[in-house]
Amino acid sequence: xxxxxxxxxxxxxxLIGFIIFIQNVxxxxxGTDQYYVQIQEGTRVEDKSDDGKKYIYYEYTLExxxxxxxxxxxxxxxxKELRKEAYLRVYVKKSGVGSYQExxxxxxxxxxxxxxxxxxx
Numbered sequence: 671x672x673x674x675x676x677x678x679x680x681x682x683x684x685l686i687g688f689i690i691f692i693q694n695v696x697x698x699x700x701g702t703d704q705y706y707v708q709i710q711e712g713t714r715v716e717d718k719s720d721d722g723k724k725y726i727y728y729e730y731t732l733e734x735x736x737x738x739x740x741x742x743x744x745x746x747x748x749x750k751e752l753r754k755e756a757y758l759r760v761y762v763k764k765s766g767v768g769s770y771q772e773x774x775x776x777x778x779x780x781x782x783x784x785x786x787x788x789x790x791x
Contacts, residue, residue, distance in 0.1 A: 701763070702761035702762055702763050702768055702769075703736060703761075703762045703763075704736065704737070704759055704760070704761060704762070705734030705735060705736050705742055705744060705759075705760045705762055705782075706734060706735055706736075706757060706758070706759055706760070706773070706778050706779070706782040706783075706786065707730075707732040707733070707734040707735075707744060707757070707758050707760055707786075708732070708755060708756070708757055708758075708786050708789065709730065709732070709752045709753060709754055709755060709756045709757075709758065710730075710732060710754065710755075711754070712728040712729060712730045712748070712751060712752065713728065713729045713730075714726060714728055714751070715727050715728065715729055715747075727747050727748065727749055728747065728748045728749075728750065728751050728752065729745065729746075729747050730744075730745065730746055730747070730748065730752070731743065731744070731745045732744055733789060734760055734762075735781065735782040735785040735786060736779075736781075736782065737779035737781060737782060738781055739781030739782060739784065739785050741785065742762070744760055744762065744767055745766070745767070746760065746766070746767035746770065748770075753772075756772050757772065757773050757774065757775055757777075757778060757786070758770045758771065758772055758773065759771050759772075759773045759777075
């Protein structure tokens with residue numbers, strides 16, 4: 671009986687830990703390279719789903735820089751138009767951009783900030 675209760679307690683703890691992990695970790699960001707971009711003009715795209723419903727998304731192709739200042743051209747989409755001149759941390763997998771998150775200018779790595787400021791001029 672004691673063994674069953676111990677096993678049940680361990681199983682419950684593992685289940686609770688897994689639930690907390692899933693709620694707090696964006697799996698699209700695991701194992702990615704991080705680049706920093708500044709939003710410029712996006713392209714508005716109208717498309718239809720398989721069932722015929724129209725939907726709109728925005729496509730961005732921007733020059734991004736990693737923390738060492740290495741450049742990479744990144745293309746990604748958003749369901750809404752992103753705020754112009756906002757800074758984003760973009761999470762890049764081999765297959766392309768997996769996720770992004772807005773950051774403040776003071777959160778940018780120094781090398782990336784310098785390169786992005788040069789693009790503005």
